[in-house]
Amino acid sequence: MRTALRRSAVSRISRDAPLQDGEMLAAIDLGSNSFHMVVAQMALGQLRVVDRLRESVRLAEGLDGFGGLKPEVLARALDCLSRFGQRVQDIPPHRVRAVATNTVRRLRAAQTFLLPAETALGHPIEVVSGREEARLVYLGVAHAQPPKDKQLRLVIDIGGGSTECIIGRGMEALERESLQVGCVASTRRFFGNGKLSRKRWKEALIEVTAEFQQFAATYRSLGWDEAIGAAGTNKAIGEICAEMKLTKGAVTAEALPHVRDRLLQAQRIEDIDLPGLSAERRPIIAGGILILEAVFDALELQRMAVSKAALREGVLYDMLGRGGADDPRDTSVAVLVHRYGIDKTQSARVEATALLLFDQVAKAWALDADDRQMLVRAARLHELGLAIAHSGYHVHGAYVLANSDIAGFSQQEQRFVAVLVRTHRRSVPKSAFEMIPDRLLAHARRSAALLRLAVLLHRSRDSEALPSLQLRADGDCLELSLDPIWLQSRTLLRADLEGEVEDMRGLGMQLQLSDA
Numbered sequence: 219m220r221t222a223l224r225r226s227a228v229s230r231i232s233r234d235a236p237l238q239d240g241e242m243l244a245a246i247d248l249g250s251n252s253f254h255m256v257v258a259q260m261a262l263g264q265l266r267v268v269d270r271l272r273e274s275v276r277l278a279e280g281l282d283g284f285g286g287l288k289p290e291v292l293a294r295a296l297d298c299l300s301r302f303g304q305r306v307q308d309i310p311p312h313r314v315r316a317v318a319t320n321t322v323r324r325l326r327a328a329q330t331f332l333l334p335a336e337t338a339l340g341h342p343i344e345v346v347s348g349r350e351e352a353r354l355v356y357l358g359v360a361h362a363q364p365p366k367d368k369q370l371r372l373v374i375d376i377g378g379g380s381t382e383c384i385i386g387r388g389m390e391a392l393e394r395e396s397l398q399v400g401c402v403a404s405t406r407r408f409f410g411n412g413k414l415s416r417k418r419w420k421e422a423l424i425e426v427t428a429e430f431q432q433f434a435a436t437y438r439s440l441g442w443d444e445a446i447g448a449a450g451t452n453k454a455i456g457e458i459c460a461e462m463k464l465t466k467g468a469v470t471a472e473a474l475p476h477v478r479d480r481l482l483q484a485q486r487i488e489d490i491d492l493p494g495l496s497a498e499r500r501p502i503i504a505g506g507i508l509i510l511e512a513v514f515d516a517l518e519l520q521r522m523a524v525s526k527a528a529l530r531e532g533v534l535y536d537m538l539g540r541g542g543a544d545d546p547r548d549t550s551v552a553v554l555v556h557r558y559g560i561d562k563t564q565s566a567r568v569e570a571t572a573l574l575l576f577d578q579v580a581k582a583w584a585l586d587a588d589d590r591q592m593l594v595r596a597a598r599l600h601e602l603g604l605a606i607a608h609s610g611y612h613v614h615g616a617y618v619l620a621n622s623d624i625a626g627f628s629q630q631e632q633r634f635v636a637v638l639v640r641t642h643r644r645s646v647p648k649s650a651f652e653m654i655p656d657r658l659l660a661h662a663r664r665s666a667a668l669l670r671l672a673v674l675l676h677r678s679r680d681s682e683a684l685p686s687l688q689l690r691a692d693g694d695c696l697e698l699s700l701d702p703i704w705l706q707s708r709t710l711l712r713a714d715l716e717g718e719v720e721d722m723r724g725l726g727m728q729l730q731l732s733d734a
Contacts, residue, residue: 236542237260237313237538238260239260239261239262239263240259240260240261241259241260241310241313242257242258242259242260242268242309242313243257243258243259243260243265243309243313243314243315243534243537244256244257244258244305244306244309244313244314244315245258245315245316245317245530245531245533245534245537246302246306246314246315246316246317246339246341246343246530246533247316247317247319247528247529247530247533248277248295248299248316248317248318248319248322248335248343249277249319249377249378249379249529250276250277250278250319250320250321250377250378250379250380250400250402250403251274251275251276251277251278251377251378251379251400251401251402251450251451251502252272252273252274252275252276252378252450253272253273253275253277253295253298253299253302254270254271254272254528254529254530255269255270255271255272255302255305255306255530256269256270256530256531256534257269257270257305257306257309258534265534265535265538269305271301271302271305273298273301274498275291275294275295275298276291276294276378276402276502277291277295277321277322277378277379278320278321278378278379278400278402278403278406279291279402279406280292280294280295280321281321281324281325284326285324285325285326285327286325286326286330287325287330287331292331292334295331295335296334296335296338297338299335299338299339300338300339302339303338303339303340303341306340306341307340311340311341313537314341315341315344315533315536315537316339316341316342316343316344317343317344317345317346317351317354317529317533317628318332318335318343318344318345318346319345319346319348319351319377319379319380319529320348320351320377320378320379320380320396320398320400321378321379322343322345323345323347323348323629324379328345329655332345332655333656336657342655342657344628344629344630344631345628345629345630346628346629347396347623347629348380348382348395348396348397348623349394349395349396349623349625350623350624350625350626350627350628351380351382351396351529352375352382352383352384352391352394352395352396353384353391353394353532353546353625353626354529354532354533354536355373355375355382355384355448355449355528355529355532356373356384356386356391356394356532357389357391357531357532357535357536358448358527358528358529358530358531358532358533358534358535359371359373359446359448359525359527359528359531359532360386360388360389361389361527361531361532361535362525362526362527362531363446363525363527365386365387365388366443367388368387368388369387369443369444370385370386370387370392370440370441370442370443371385371386371387371442371443371444371445371446372384372385372437372442372444372445372446372517372519373385373386373445373446373447373448373525374445374446374447374448374452374510374513374522375447375448375449375452375528375529376400376401376447376449376451376452376506376509376510377400377401377449377451378400378401378402378403378502379398379400379402379403380396380397380398380399380400380403381396381397381399381400381509381513382394382395382396382397383395383396383397383430383433383437383513383517385437385440385442391625392440393433393436393437393440394623395432395433397429397430397432398429399426399429399509399512400505400509401451401502401503401505401506401509402502402505403505404422404426404504404505404506404508404509405487405501405502405503405504405505405506406505407422407505408421408422408425408504408505408508409422409487409504409505412486412487412488413485413486413487414481414482414484414485414486414487414490414504415482415485416482419478419482419508422508423508423511423512423515426508426509426512427512427515427516429512430512430513430515430516430517431516434516434517437517438517438518444523445519445521445522445523446522446523446524446525447469447510447522447523447524447525448525448527448528449528449529450499450528451499451502451503451506451509451510452469452506452510452522452524452525453524453525453526454494454495454496454499454503454506455469455474455477455503455506455507455510456468456469456524457494457495458477458492458493458494458495459473459474459477460494461492461493461494462476462477462480462492462493462494464476464477467523467524468521468522468523468524469510469514469521469522469524470520470521470522471514471519471520471521474507474510474511474514475511477492477507478507478511480492481503481504481507487500487501487504488500488501490503490504536626540626545626546625546626547591547595547624547625547626547627547631548595548626549625549626550624550625550626550627551595551598551599554599554602554624555598555599558602558604558605558618559605560598560599560601560602560604560605561601563681564601564676564679565597565598565599565600565601567676567679567681568597568600568669568672568673568676569594569597569598569672571671571672571675571676571684572593572594572597572668572669572671572672573590573593573594574687575668575671575672575687575689576589576590576593576665576668578688578689578690578691579664579668579689579690579691579696582690582691582692583660583664583691585661585664585665589661589664589665592631592634592635592638592665593638593665593668593669595635596635596638596639596642596665596669597669597672599615599619599635599639600612600615600638600639600642600669600673601615602614602615602618602619602639603615603616603617603618603639606618612639612640612641612642612643612644613640615636615639615640616636616637616639616640617636619632619635619636619639620632620633620636620653630654630655630658633653633654634654634658634661634662637650637651637653637654637662637666638662638665638666638669641666641669641670641724641725642666642669642670642673643670643673643674644721645721645724646666646721646724646725647724648724650724651663663725663726663727664691664727666725667696667722667725667727667729670718670721670722670725671689671698671718674711674714674715674718675687675711677710677711677714678708678710678711685700685701685704685734686701686734687699687700687701687734688734694726694727694728695727695728695730696722696727696728696729696730697729697730697731697732698715698729698730698731698732699731699732699733699734700715700731700733700734701733701734702733702734715731716731719731
């Protein structure tokens with residue numbers, strides 16, 4: 219097992235630097251059924267896949283019903299991640315991105331898995347929400363099979379623990395849904411004793427179809443020009459259809475009942491005999507076919523083509539957009555600013571001062587480009603909660619940011635921004651940082667200190683420029699220097715700064731005020 223997490227301030231600084239020809243990058247998908255890794259190289263301005271790895275880990279099988287993971291499944295996952303880590307050990311850390319999906323989202327205490335998993339892999343692991351997973355799946359399919367102009371496309375991804383349904387146009391996902399039904403989970407839920415029967419299948423189909431009915435009318439009204447099934451389960455069912463001479467690899471409304479009837483000829487899971495089905499996928503194929511039949515029924519599908527692309531390819535292409543003009547996180551922030559009517563003039567003042575302070579202490583505090591961008595996003599969103607109520611607006615804003623589906627952000631990134639918003643004013647509760655991973659804790663506390671000072675300095679919402687100010691950092695000690703004459707005429711600000719000396723202790727910081 220790998221013994222250290224390959225993440226340093228130096229590596230994070232260059233995370234968003236443009237990818238040059240010849241450079242390698244890797245995307246790792248910790249799915250509920252299989253773990254995947256794809257390694258690509260930039261060649262003549264395009265990504266060229268040079269290696270793929272896949273291991274059937276069946277993480278979803280390890281859920282114990284209490285939000286924990288069975289030891290044997292955890293060991294299986296860590297062994298796989300250790301092997302993946304060896305493959306990417308020569309790729310710069312900032313060019314490796316790993317994401318975890320449904321099963322890790324369902325863990326009661328995700329850190330009990332993430333800490334050893336990140337150590338085994340040697341890289342941080344992001345947990346993405348269901349709708350963010352859906353966006354990434356669509357992005358992968360769209361790049362693998364570029365759509366025609368203005369064409370609407372339905373993409374369906376049946377994973378081990380969840381199923382994502384997306385309608386998109388071009389490279390943009392317009393509608394995204396993620397349901398808690400997957401091939402592993404559904405096989406365990408409906409056929410956990412290993413027995414198959416038509417009666418049980420009919421009962422299960424009614425239950426699963428009802429899940430899709432929640433959004434079926436909306437999707438049907440929007441419509442689509444073609445439907446594509448992504449990833450392994452859909453690919454396996456398409457191959458079964460081809461082997462049974464029902465189609466040439468697509469899945470159709472006419473072929474699917476024949477596949478289901480052939481499956482139900484077996485009375486037990488281990489006796490399933492479907493042409494083209496691998497022994498590895500046999501234990502979970504019943505849940506996959508069940509879900510696909512439910513999707514076809516609910517959405518009234520007639521035909522679905524199959525794509526080999528999935529989440530991992532979407533992660534690769536998302537890495538290219540991050541940090542540039544096409545960063546989906548910045549687009550999402552702009553959408554939130556508009557939706558909640560945030561005062562752009564005030565947030566721009568706070569942002570400018572926060573960055574001025576950041577640049578003065580970044581070296582001493584080992585803060586980097588990622589921290590700078592997260593501080594910018596928090597500054598732009600810190601008054602989001604005012605759209606709900608002025609009293610406790612920092613609490614309201616933090617709740618919205620922590621619990622919304624925000625395109626482009628992992629759950630850890632959302633929590634990072636949310637905690638900066640939560641702690642930008644008033645006292646800092648002891649529980650404020652409990653959801654922040656240890657590797658990000660110092661970054662979060664220090665960024666919060668900078669945002670607090672910037673907000674406080676602009677409390678008057680005055681358009682007058684601030685005088686020269688200087689911030690120095692020595693460990694967790696801060697010294698803020700201001701023009702005493704300017705400060706003397708601002709009694710409220712002076713009182714706020716003096717009170718901040720005490721409040722800053724909630725961040726584990728010591729603040730000292732001095733004359734410039």
